Amino acid sequence: MISSRPSIPAERYRDRLAAAGSLAGEAGFAAILVGVGADMRYLAGYPAMPLERLTMLVIPAEGGPSLVAPRLEATPARSCPPAAAGFLPVVTWDETDDPHALVAAMVRGASGGDRATTSAAGIRIAVSDDLPARHLLRLEDRLPDASFELASPVLGRLRIVKDADEIALLTEAAHAADRVVAQIAAGRLVGRTEADVAREVRERLLAEGHEEAHFAIVGSGPNSASPHHDASERVIAAGEPIVLDIGGTIGGYGSDITRTLWVTGGDPGKGPDERFRHLFAVLDGAQAAATRAVRAGVTPEAVDAAARRPIEAEGYGEAFFHRTGHGIGLEGHEDPYIIAGNTEPLREGMAFSIEPGIYLVGEYGARIEDIVVCGSDGPIELNEAPRELYVVDG
Amino acid sequence: MISSRPSIPAERYRDRLAAAGSLAGEAGFAAILVGVGADMRYLAGYPAMPLERLTMLVIPAEGGPSLVAPRLEATPARSCPPAAAGFLPVVTWDETDDPHALVAAMVRGASGGDRATTSAAGIRIAVSDDLPARHLLRLEDRLPDASFELASPVLGRLRIVKDADEIALLTEAAHAADRVVAQIAAGRLVGRTEADVAREVRERLLAEGHEEAHFAIVGSGPNSASPHHDASERVIAAGEPIVLDIGGTIGGYGSDITRTLWVTGGDPGKGPDERFRHLFAVLDGAQAAATRAVRAGVTPEAVDAAARRPIEAEGYGEAFFHRTGHGIGLEGHEDPYIIAGNTEPLREGMAFSIEPGIYLVGEYGARIEDIVVCGSDGPIELNEAPRELYVVDG
Numbered sequence: 001m002i003s004s005r006p007s008i009p010a011e012r013y014r015d016r017l018a019a020a021g022s023l024a025g026e027a028g029f030a031a032i033l034v035g036v037g038a039d040m041r042y043l044a045g046y047p048a049m050p051l052e053r054l055t056m057l058v059i060p061a062e063g064g065p066s067l068v069a070p071r072l073e074a075t076p077a078r079s080c081p082p083a084a085a086g087f088l089p090v091v092t093w094d095e096t097d098d099p100h101a102l103v104a105a106m107v108r109g110a111s112g113g114d115r116a117t118t119s120a121a122g123i124r125i126a127v128s129d130d131l132p133a134r135h136l137l138r139l140e141d142r143l144p145d146a147s148f149e150l151a152s153p154v155l156g157r158l159r160i161v162k163d164a165d166e167i168a169l170l171t172e173a174a175h176a177a178d179r180v181v182a183q184i185a186a187g188r189l190v191g192r193t194e195a196d197v198a199r200e201v202r203e204r205l206l207a208e209g210h211e212e213a214h215f216a217i218v219g220s221g222p223n224s225a226s227p228h229h230d231a232s233e234r235v236i237a238a239g240e241p242i243v244l245d246i247g248g249t250i251g252g253y254g255s256d257i258t259r260t261l262w263v264t265g266g267d268p269g270k271g272p273d274e275r276f277r278h279l280f281a282v283l284d285g286a287q288a289a290a291t292r293a294v295r296a297g298v299t300p301e302a303v304d305a306a307a308r309r310p311i312e313a314e315g316y317g318e319a320f321f322h323r324t325g326h327g328i329g330l331e332g333h334e335d336p337y338i339i340a341g342n343t344e345p346l347r348e349g350m351a352f353s354i355e356p357g358i359y360l361v362g363e364y365g366a367r368i369e370d371i372v373v374c375g376s377d378g379p380i381e382l383n384e385a386p387r388e389l390y391v392v393d394g
Numbered sequence: 395m396i397s398s399r400p401s402i403p404a405e406r407y408r409d410r411l412a413a414a415g416s417l418a419g420e421a422g423f424a425a426i427l428v429g430v431g432a433d434m435r436y437l438a439g440y441p442a443m444p445l446e447r448l449t450m451l452v453i454p455a456e457g458g459p460s461l462v463a464p465r466l467e468a469t470p471a472r473s474c475p476p477a478a479a480g481f482l483p484v485v486t487w488d489e490t491d492d493p494h495a496l497v498a499a500m501v502r503g504a505s506g507g508d509r510a511t512t513s514a515a516g517i518r519i520a521v522s523d524d525l526p527a528r529h530l531l532r533l534e535d536r537l538p539d540a541s542f543e544l545a546s547p548v549l550g551r552l553r554i555v556k557d558a559d560e561i562a563l564l565t566e567a568a569h570a571a572d573r574v575v576a577q578i579a580a581g582r583l584v585g586r587t588e589a590d591v592a593r594e595v596r597e598r599l600l601a602e603g604h605e606e607a608h609f610a611i612v613g614s615g616p617n618s619a620s621p622h623h624d625a626s627e628r629v630i631a632a633g634e635p636i637v638l639d640i641g642g643t644i645g646g647y648g649s650d651i652t653r654t655l656w657v658t659g660g661d662p663g664k665g666p667d668e669r670f671r672h673l674f675a676v677l678d679g680a681q682a683a684a685t686r687a688v689r690a691g692v693t694p695e696a697v698d699a700a701a702r703r704p705i706e707a708e709g710y711g712e713a714f715f716h717r718t719g720h721g722i723g724l725e726g727h728e729d730p731y732i733i734a735g736n737t738e739p740l741r742e743g744m745a746f747s748i749e750p751g752i753y754l755v756g757e758y759g760a761r762i763e764d765i766v767v768c769g770s771d772g773p774i775e776l777n778e779a780p781r782e783l784y785v786v787d788g
Binding site: 047049051052071072073074075076095096127128129130131132133134136137148149150152195198199202203206207211212213215223225226227228229230321322323332333339340341361 | 441443445446465466467468469470489490521522523524525526527528530531542543544546589593596597600601605606607609617619620621622623624715716717726727733734735755
């Protein structure tokens, strides 16, 4: 397969870092402190491992950003696109240094005074939402007069709208996951454990081009009624449904698709019962209705309601007990959330899942999930795998 | 392959939870709040996905523990061994509830007073080290009079010594990773990108029984001199070394092995040069010396020094610029760290890596890493792959 994978140019990171600094200033933050994770990857293209040593992007409202990294990660840190292009200085610390004190000094310095003496009284600092307590509590300790808040209200404004390169990566990931669904549906399932099928899903996600396989939910029989079931040692039997919800990342961007299968074991007498067929038809209609509702200017809660209405009309309202979807990008779940109460209108370039489900707890359930990008006058559907109930021999 | 994988019984989790509560009380904490991650897995056997919704183990010093979970994860939460066995009540919250306020009320209730009115003034709360800022800042907000500290000084005392079942899982993971090293060393390497080899490593880690492939460092040529290099688009050439550092998890417990290869492309003239052979021999001796130093009662810093001494004696001291090792268990890096300054004596059952490296930055480098368990009178080496320089055609 010839790869035409888009790569994000260094200038894009420079612009994102500059925008983050400006937004920090507008919001009254002295600095944004970004730990390892999706925010760092978005702003600096640096996919550092989330280890216990502090790696941190320091973005002051005034003055340029820096990347603080342990010395033994100096080479990869200096290789991230904005650092390699000279837009982002890298400050390293040694094994016996106190990196949190180093960051605290940089923040105090940036907030206007002499590093050694200025207190941080009254300054507000934003931290990336996934910064672990091991770093946050130490930063709070080193900056006792500062107040700390989440950075997502600032950084989310940048990350929530995807550019063309990001959409291309999401599309590539979606198509790779589509192929895995087709492969699993065509293979043997009956008599295998859910965990064994999940292992195969992960291998196939990698083989189809994902650099990481993040999840492989295989919910068979009654487990299909537990939305966040993982994959157990339960053996799949003929005559039951399987909810398959799988995803990984390509170029850091996520895939996430759910399809519902029914395995007959080759016995025509073990096809889906009438109630399941009806339940699935209702669900299919709801998923289509929500997708059709997507358009710039529409609220996420209206999309959520569009999925919920047909399900409630058939008496399954109580059986659809989660939101309709979540944003996707460098994180598997991010803004915008497609949920009641979210009234911030959709904008062109937002990417999210549409994934209603109907769960008869203890019995069985079904879910259909696609990734959709909001276009100016309608949805752009990234997944191409058929949305029907996959009745297969298994 | 017939699986004889040990499973941790529900009673073990009950005992761990009880021990955590007692230790919390002794340390003066009103409660320990444990988010999704290794601590939760250790204490409750619950491998919840680290999503944005709050899942939290609440362990008060007085009274029993509870597991707070979003309603849509009620089924997996109630299926974790101590919950299924009736030792751990599960409290669910709905999509529109405030789960952080719920936890705050539980903490205030546990600290002795009426939930609605008692302030949390003066109480100390421990949080798991990996709890994300999105939860910690909200908990700090809902409990403004409480002080928050890291839970690792308490929970680390439990987790740092592995029991027989944990060592069995670490051993199974180590052997699976050993097999992958042998497979990669026997295969084609020259002409492929590091990223392509890393993909193969991940697939093979899964095929050999890992449920997740966590990392696959493939550092070729000059990249072998960057300890935390990942895997790039660099094409591997004949006549250079490759540092292969790979790992994943089996039953939640990690593998982590490093071997250094030299690829000749089948050309006997492209074998390792004299300097590299010497460097590797020094490293091999250092790794063996550090391993031999492992014994109950010895300090980690003495083990670190045992690795460093022969490397310094040959003038490579500056080229070994990271600690000698890290603990391993439900986390890839955890206590005990094998580093200068760590004077807490090793105890029987502690498990950690021994991984010195010599890095001539810009040129090339090498590392050898094994997982070792501290025995009463010596090391128990879990990896069985040869430690020699793998000179292969590639």
